[in-house]
Amino acid sequence: MRFEIMKKGLLTFLQKGLSARQFRRLAILDLLRGAAAGKEVPHRLAGRLEALARLVPSAVVTRLGSHADGLTETEAVGKRELTGLNEVGHEKPMRWFTHLWLCYRNPFNVLLTLLAVISWLTEDMKATVVIGSMVVISTLLRFVQEKRSNSAADKLKEMVSNTATVLRRDMAQEIAQEARQYFGVQLHPQAARRVEVPIRLLVPGDIVLLSAGDMIPADVRLLAAKDLFVAQAALTGESLPVEKFCEAGPCPDGNPLELGNLCFMGTNVVSGTATAIVIATGSNTYFGALAERVTTQDRTPTQFQAGVNKVSWLLIRFMFVMTPLVLFINGFTRGDWVEAALFALSIAVGLTPEMLPMIVTSTLAKGAVILSRKKVIVKRLDAIQNFGAMDVLCTDKTGTLTRDRIVLERHTDAFGAVSDEVLDMAYLNSCYQTGLKNLLDVAVLEHADLHQKLDAAGNFRKVDEIPFDFSRRRMSVVVSEHDDRHLLICKGALEEVLSVCSHVRHGETTGVLDQALLARIRTVTAGLNQEGLRVVAVATRALPAARDTYGVADESGLTLVGYIAFLDPAKESTAPALAALKANGIEVKVLTGDNERVTLKVCRDVGLAIRGVLVGTDIDAMSDARLAVAAENATVFARLSPIQKERLVRVLRGNGHVVGFMGDGINDAPALRAADIGISVDSAVDIAREAADIILLEKSLMVLDQGVIEGRKTFANMLKYIKMTASSNFGNVFSVLVASAFIPFLPMLPLHLLVQNLLYDVSQVAIPFDNVDEDALRQPQKWNPDELGRFMLFFGPISSVFDISTYALMWFVFGANTAAQQTLFQSGWFVEGLLSQTLIVHMIRTRKLPFIQSRAAWPLLAMTAVIISIGIFLPMGPLAGYFKLQALPLSYFPWLIATLLAYMALTQAMKGFYARRYGWQ
Known part of the structure; x- marks a missing residue:
């Protein structure tokens, strides 16, 4: 009874004593930013680690508030409340509403939302519904597709080993200690026991037992060791393990990794046994310092993101020029400024490729599904396009070029x-x-x-x-x-x-x-x-x-x-994979922490042509300008530190390359983050998987080559939509300007423009499933907004030529030349405009002769047939009155066929001229 009362009192005391204020973590990121070039760990952290390494084991145990037999469970819980869980600072998953907002937030959706609000304020509910539907469909499709892709990637984010063996003093030992201290009672508890504890629950002061095959669960100071060898490749890139002792040994250049009695999270025991005390957990570890540097820095926009933004703003600027012109011409010529404003608003919608986010997401999601069947997990959908745009691949040596087996x-x-x-x-x-x-x-x-x-x-x-x-x-x-x-x-x-x-x-x-x-x-x-x-x-x-x-x-x-x-011999699959990458216009550069002589031998074995060699010391001696030139002329970069790898990637990107980086160690994580596309494997350290955009279930360059082809198909299909929409809409607006100047009524009502635009966009939903010509997959493909503007100027006016011929046809042949006959005029142009827009898809989707030399995939053919049928049905069917259209005479359709054939012939001729002069992407 006395024992139970004493136990209860001591537990209450301990619980009150351990409820201290929350421990604030070291400002590791700020220290990293202020560290000298080439230093991967803050000076304060290095100094603390070295100080603990210099103490005798008993002093370390005392300083960390521990005991030779380990902590009690109560002490561990109390410390955990102060220090937090033993987890590095991964990127936190976004909440669903944050993710939904990011899916919505792009220039086109914001612009369309503004137009929908204006339509609602002017009580144009039909336009409000049409525009709002475009925004909702685009946003939800992107949200759902990215959510699925991220969920698949999350399944890989588990540590290889998630428990550690620690010493725990049981409750009797805790009570005996307090009884002796506060009550003068001598008790005799049992010895410490070994327990398996999840790594995330470790705290400073825990005594851990290590043996061959164990992961080092935190930063630890060795108390006893026998023939202990630790593989530090994940931190240093060294191919061979290093021996650890109880004595500190020298610490050259203040690098704590050289201290012989410290072991670090992210490494593992190759042989021997040891007893160690945890000195740092979570973000306060060396691993955590690097991890926090990687996960907290802002990503620079990728080549894909920058390209989309440029294209978006190009089209928006064009819209801001053309829309006021339409407004003023119609307002001054007709005097009805309200009607002119609604018409100009419809023109603004027509100029906006509102389905671009949806088309892009659908195309990328389809690519992600195909890659998943090839043992590739896509974490970020944008990364698929970067596969296709990539022209430089930086890769490590071990396990990629070699078998990872000496x-x-x-x-x-x-x-x-x-x-x-x-x-x-x-x-x-x-x-x-x-x-x-x-x-x-x-x-x-x-x-x-x-x-x-x-x-x-x-x-x-x-x-x-x-x-x-x-x-x-x-x-x-x-x-x-x-x-x-x-x-x-x-x-x-x-x-x-x-x-x-x-x-x-x-x-x-x-x-x-x-x-x-x-x-x-x-x-x-x-x-x-x-x-x-x-x-x-x-x-x-x-x-x-x-x-x-x-x-x-x-x-x-x-x-x-x-x-x-x-x-370490080369993989049999490496040579053909490198040949395929070279044939596809990708230059491979090897970035490794290993010796340059070994690396050169492997490169020769796999047939990689060597244009130059740089080592880490050479790189540190160069300015960014000199390194930019040297990096272009070198193929092998050896004896590199993590920061040197990251610097090389950034320099290559600064030279205008789209850079992919493939690595699996924490020393690769900064470079993975800096690259346009980071590529890792499922067996990589956790932070490398976190930093990567693509995770391979098989470490093979051949899988990468397949990804490159898929990325180029994805890009080609996205570019089809942008080219077709931009050129077609430009032509339509030019036609509207001409009609507004010479025709005494609106050539097409705002409702007609919105419906035509919506039907055209629906026809493009099948583009992600379209075929791509083989010759379009041979070279890296990049966004080029300047080329898009030129394309609009060449191909947009072609449609205007036949729009104007349709005006003349309706005006002179069918007598639709008065306000009373404007519905007939508008119906004729509605059908011709929609059919020409829909058919031009097949003209611009390929450099070759459509339907004969290059045929679209059946979903696109089927969707084209459906939209053409709807376009003809609307004026000819019972819904014509609802849409303010009227039936066209049958004699109109031979003229329509002739117009469309002439339009396609002229476009094919312009394709040949344009491709010879500017090339065809």
Whole structure:
């Protein structure tokens, strides 16, 4: 009873004591912006990490308010209230109403809304309904399509590992501590227990247990470690793991990643075990600092977005010029300013391609569906078009050009001749070492036939091991063969192994390692390096079987027996994929943190032509102007930091390129964000997937090539709508200006213009499903508003020629030349205008001869037939009176057919002239 009362009192005390004010996170973003070029972590954060690294383990535990046996659950909950969850600053999903507003917010929808309000104020309800329908349909379609696409992408945003093993003191320990402190009662609780805790619930002060295969769940300080090797490629781009110790070691250039007793969120344990204490979580981690830099910076407009905005404002400016002209001409010639204003308002609507957002979204959504069948998730619909516009692809090397799997390429003696003995010695070293089993050892141990040949378990016995460390950069094992002698086998970096060698073996003979032989050895290894091979030296020393303990001092007087050389081989699919990208007008540039020699070897293997090489130190020494020139002339960029990658992408974009970047590590995230199109894979680190626009379920350049083609189809179909609408509407307005000047009544009522425009736009809904000519897919396609204006001037007046001929036909042939006959005149022009607009789709959709050399997809053909039928039915059917139209005489239709055929013939001729002079996009 006394125990329960004491427990309740202590819990109340703890709960009150832990309810402190909310902890405010470090201003990491501001510090990042103020950091010197090339520094990826704030100085204050680096200083804090280094200070914790320098403390002894017990002092770190005390400073973080923890205990050698870990936190209690109550303490962890209290700390979590102060620090928040252990999550980096991802982009927060938009609320539905925010997303709906963004879908609505574009120049055309805002303009149409204004026109609908004006129509409503002037009590023109038919116009209000027609214009409002255009806005609602366009906005809702975009909202629904983007919502579906984003939901599919969200399914990939889960951490690979979401739990960590931590030490927890149970309630009895908590009570015992408080009882001893406040009541003087000595209790004896049980020891700490291991529990699995979701990574997001970790707090500073948690004691975590790490072993091979674990992700580092937060920034941690090691308290104890045994043969601990950590893969930091996601942060640094290093291909090989680094060893971690309990001691801090040197910290060159203030880079906390070099501190030997700190491990960072986003990395993982390759081998060994460790006990560590969490020193930072969430946005306060090194990972979080980079992540917050990526997710909080504003995206610059992509090439697609900038192009759409330019086209939009071009058409809006044109409308602002033409609409007042129509207003004043009709107002002065007829004196009815109200009617003139309504007519000018209808002209404004007719000039506005109000279905552009809907057509764009429908086309992009169709592309997203097709890509999803090819194992590609589209996060942002705009990114599909950027696939087609992309002319430079920046990609990492490992896993994209290569298999991401190191293989043993060669085993030679000291002078380059193939040597089985070297492979035997390397196998024994890798087999018996208990420290890091890195990718190099895995590649050696794959030669399973050697195990039987050497009979490692029977003929050889391990005596001792001299572990690897990064000051020596080598490791040794001592084995005994039949217990009659000991053999020390050393394996490591060339220069470090040579420094302890006194002899060199060549065949059956052994000679003294003099300067001449040393020069020859360096020539041989330099040749291997030039081939992109990573060279590891192997040396041995025979020792008497007199003792069982060996140390670093025994690594002396060794005999160099040769080298093993490794390569991360190229993928078989890379070469054809690169050839396809080149054929499609895309230049591939390799941006990697790896060595330039290895990268060059891989590039040669996959057939990538190298025009130049830049390394990170070269880039830092260049101004942006110099780098802009150098980046154009180089193909390989090696030994890069994350900020250098981002800078290169921005420089290439500044040169006018549409840049795609493909990467999967946090070191790639800034560049992914800076690119026109960021491409990642589902196995990438979480922040890389967050920054990407496209997520591949298969890391393959061939998938990218398919995406490029799909993007170009998407762009071509969107451009069809813009060209057809802009040129046709321009021609209609020019025709209206002519009619307004010479005809004593309105050539078409405002209602007629709105209905005609709506029917025309409905006919374009099938454009996303249209075919695209093969020759239109061979080169990158970009938005060019200037080209669009020229296209309008060339093709718009063609329709005006036949509009004016229709005026003459109705005026002189059918006698519709008085106000009493204006309905007949308006009906004749309504039908001719709608049919010519609808048919011109098939003329402008292709450079070739329509219906014969290039045929539209069946949905577009069917929609064209439907709209033509409706256009003829409205004046000829029972609804004619409602729309203020009247039936046309049958003799009108032969004239109509002749007009349309002449219109199509003249347009085809103009296409040939225009394409020869300006090209055809």
